[in-house]
Amino acid sequence: MTPDPALVSDLRAALGPDALLVSAEACAPFECDALNTQRRRPEVVALPRSAEQVMEVLRACRRHATPVVARGAGTGLSGGALPVQGGVLLVLARLNRIIEVDPARRLARVEPGVTNLEISQAAAPHGLYYAPDPSSQVACTIGGNVAENSGGVHCLKHGLTVHNLLEVRVATIDGEWLTLGSTAGEAPGLSLLPLFTGSEGMLGVAVETTVRLKPLPERVELVMAAFGDVRRCADAVGRIIAWGLVPAGLEMMDAPAIRAAEAFVRCGYPTDAAALLLCELDGLTHDVQRDLDAVQSLLLDCGATSLRVATDAAERLRMWSGRKSAFPAVGRLAPDYFCMDGTIPRRHLGDVLERIAAMSQAAGLPVANVFHAGDGNLHPLILFDAGRPGEVERAEHLGAEILELCVAVGGTVTGEHGVGVEKLGPMCTQFGPDELEAFHGVKRAFDPDGLLNPGKAVPTLARCADYGAMRVHGGKLPFSHLPRF
Amino acid sequence: MDRDATATLVERVREATARRTPLRIVGGDTKRFYGRVIEGTPLRMREHTGILRHDPAELVLTARGGTPLAEIEAQLASLGQRLPFEPPHFGPDATLGGTVACGLAGPARAWTGPLRDFVLGVRVLTGDGRVLRFGGEVMKNVAGYDVARLMAGALGILGALLDVSLKVLPLPPGERTLSLEMDEAAALARLAELARGALPLSAGSWTDGRAYLRFEGSDATLDDVQERVGGEVVADSRGFWTSLREQTHPFFGGEQPLWRCTVPPLAPPLSIAGAPLIEWNGSQRWYRCAPGVTAFDAAAAVGGHAALFRHASTADEVFAPLPAPLMRLHRALKREFDPAGILNGGRMYADL
Numbered sequence: 102m103t104p105d106p107a108l109v110s111d112l113r114a115a116l117g118p119d120a121l122l123v124s125a126e127a128c129a130p131f132e133c134d135a136l137n138t139q140r141r142r143p144e145v146v147a148l149p150r151s152a153e154q155v156m157e158v159l160r161a162c163r164r165h166a167t168p169v170v171a172r173g174a175g176t177g178l179s180g181g182a183l184p185v186q187g188g189v190l191l192v193l194a195r196l197n198r199i200i201e202v203d204p205a206r207r208l209a210r211v212e213p214g215v216t217n218l219e220i221s222q223a224a225a226p227h228g229l230y231y232a233p234d235p236s237s238q239v240a241c242t243i244g245g246n247v248a249e250n251s252g253g254v255h256c257l258k259h260g261l262t263v264h265n266l267l268e269v270r271v272a273t274i275d276g277e278w279l280t281l282g283s284t285a286g287e288a289p290g291l292s293l294l295p296l297f298t299g300s301e302g303m304l305g306v307a308v309e310t311t312v313r314l315k316p317l318p319e320r321v322e323l324v325m326a327a328f329g330d331v332r333r334c335a336d337a338v339g340r341i342i343a344w345g346l347v348p349a350g351l352e353m354m355d356a357p358a359i360r361a362a363e364a365f366v367r368c369g370y371p372t373d374a375a376a377l378l379l380c381e382l383d384g385l386t387h388d389v390q391r392d393l394d395a396v397q398s399l400l401l402d403c404g405a406t407s408l409r410v411a412t413d414a415a416e417r418l419r420m421w422s423g424r425k426s427a428f429p430a431v432g433r434l435a436p437d438y439f440c441m442d443g444t445i446p447r448r449h450l451g452d453v454l455e456r457i458a459a460m461s462q463a464a465g466l467p468v469a470n471v472f473h474a475g476d477g478n479l480h481p482l483i484l485f486d487a488g489r490p491g492e493v494e495r496a497e498h499l500g501a502e503i504l505e506l507c508v509a510v511g512g513t514v515t516g517e518h519g520v521g522v523e524k525l526g527p528m529c530t531q532f533g534p535d536e537l538e539a540f541h542g543v544k545r546a547f548d549p550d551g552l553l554n555p556g557k558a559v560p561t562l563a564r565c566a567d568y569g570a571m572r573v574h575g576g577k578l579p580f581s582h583l584p585r586f
Numbered sequence: 587m588d589r590d591a592t593a594t595l596v597e598r599v600r601e602a603t604a605r606r607t608p609l610r611i612v613g614g615d616t617k618r619f620y621g622r623v624i625e626g627t628p629l630r631m632r633e634h635t636g637i638l639r640h641d642p643a644e645l646v647l648t649a650r651g652g653t654p655l656a657e658i659e660a661q662l663a664s665l666g667q668r669l670p671f672e673p674p675h676f677g678p679d680a681t682l683g684g685t686v687a688c689g690l691a692g693p694a695r696a697w698t699g700p701l702r703d704f705v706l707g708v709r710v711l712t713g714d715g716r717v718l719r720f721g722g723e724v725m726k727n728v729a730g731y732d733v734a735r736l737m738a739g740a741l742g743i744l745g746a747l748l749d750v751s752l753k754v755l756p757l758p759p760g761e762r763t764l765s766l767e768m769d770e771a772a773a774l775a776r777l778a779e780l781a782r783g784a785l786p787l788s789a790g791s792w793t794d795g796r797a798y799l800r801f802e803g804s805d806a807t808l809d810d811v812q813e814r815v816g817g818e819v820v821a822d823s824r825g826f827w828t829s830l831r832e833q834t835h836p837f838f839g840g841e842q843p844l845w846r847c848t849v850p851p852l853a854p855p856l857s858i859a860g861a862p863l864i865e866w867n868g869s870q871r872w873y874r875c876a877p878g879v880t881a882f883d884a885a886a887a888v889g890g891h892a893a894l895f896r897h898a899s900t901a902d903e904v905f906a907p908l909p910a911p912l913m914r915l916h917r918a919l920k921r922e923f924d925p926a927g928i929l930n931g932g933r934m935y936a937d938l
Binding site for chain 1: 641642643644645646666689695696699700702703712716717718719720722723724725726727728729730731732733735736737738739740743744755756757759778781782783784785786803804806807810848849850851852853866869870889890891893905906907908909911912915916918919921922923934935
């Protein structure tokens, strides 16, 4: 399909030279994000250099009734930045200025193309940092973090993206500027900043974000505990929190993940353990000491077979390196893998992990678990070989079963990766038609013509009817009253 | 007490929708003063009450909207936890629903975050009688738009809160408040400086020539802090902060209109007559103004916002005016959740 020449000419006029890609070769690198099983080559890629140019792109798209998909670094795991047919891909990578770092007010104001890690690097000389740290933080951009409400390994204590934002300047599809939130902390009117955060590019385009910076902690300690079985490890998570501790990070890995990580980065993990818990504590020296003593005795009491406290920062980083490279490490075990992202109430961790193991066995596909135990945010990695007939379908089916299990125990189908195109089906498991219609209502309020990232994040009721037909559950069809298409 | 009044409430709202009868959502009616004065048939939430779940290992509490805030706080305290945003009650009958709808937070706000940060999920009754569930009882949840947090501070204009799930946190091992004599400008600089450091500050205030700083942590930490910060130990730390939170401190006495200004922490003293009471990291400042005087412009001049918090008259607008595109968006959202415009109409802005 060739793009509308009038649109291309409007965009070219607005953006100047070198900011518009229309040839198939030039557009090819933008055909997917990190969910690379879904690809669609965009017909037009716009690369604005300023907020004003972003606005011009949106206005042109509105004039020509053309869909527009915003994209940051393309590290998203759910296909949120997958181009749409006949649409413009709005790449924000060139808006990469750190506008200000204000240590006195503990904030940084940045353009959307600044990477997550760059913010902390710019803040470090002032003894400050930006807390959310998704594992892709070297590459992922703050614009994408806002769109996905990104998490990381320190969310339980330090919050998600939504907890660390002060103000976002948004360009709307109506061609207007909105300031959501405030550097004063509170803004009058409805709480639109949290509504916008995690909205996956469906409500507007953030062109400037002001984040809260935190003081670097005085002391950090990392404890690694090995367990002989998964359930004991899972139970330790609840015990630590119920005791009154909120660790900075509380991460768990099962045996396949431990072995894969150890083989990949040689980080000193005990390869005979059935489960591993990494518990990071941060804060003031005395408080960290108190917590460190408590956590060690709790872990032993919960049946830990070995404990190790990192002796210095270098060892701490080495111990983290296995966890942080777990996805690629597990990725070496099979030609392909799907990463699930369900979140469950922590009390169900042990049960759910056992059920997943049983499902994995029944499906004949290995599953490795490496996840944010403190948040109850699971990342089962389903290993498969797309080259073998039927295996992709089996892996998808297993993934859907796992997410349905998460919903059944009171959890959610996505804790931090977003819905994108990947989890449109599972969304139908979690929400009924009334909630989905309310989501579409929110979308209408911001984008009446549905031009921003159409077809993502919230499934249509028709799609859920089809999904329900595919996945009849215990004889109960979630959308039985809807006609089938 | 555990009572599910969902069916009755839904019926009342549907009737009101059919007849276009304006409703005024009422929990404990402790915060009737907050927002614009409105008329309407009361939609009483008190009968919908009860704590549904609280498991300390989850750091989550779920309760019905009409549950007394005092009951929730007692339940949490019994297991060594608390609501981290320290909400004001403004009376013994305050409910969870009203607390979340008003979105107000107490002294800890600048350090732990606003109330909305702790909202994990809601079940909400919309203006056209739909019962919708958003969010849940887990810490991380990015499925669908965050409508749960949208309800925090919405003053009931989008829906009545049937159930709310909140993130809760452990009580600190101890607290200590230090008081130091200084002027307003010095206090603002000190609060901002302390907020930048790693000291476990959990509340700050300045009034009548003295700064008050609350720290939380183990005894060893608090001794350390006291050595570094200096000042005098305030004997009744809890009592002092409660008097600010509940506005029983003498500053809040009398009938003069009370203005709340939220401004960037280091904003210079505002051009408003009279000394303020400063809270948080310097970003919440209270002023007593003569009737008829507004603080909107003075707060806006330093990049903040003013709200007429308590007042005797039926003032025209009590919240800072919104820019036109933002107001249009508010109206569009109102139409989606309350198409007949029957829920708390006019409580936030005249035509909303």
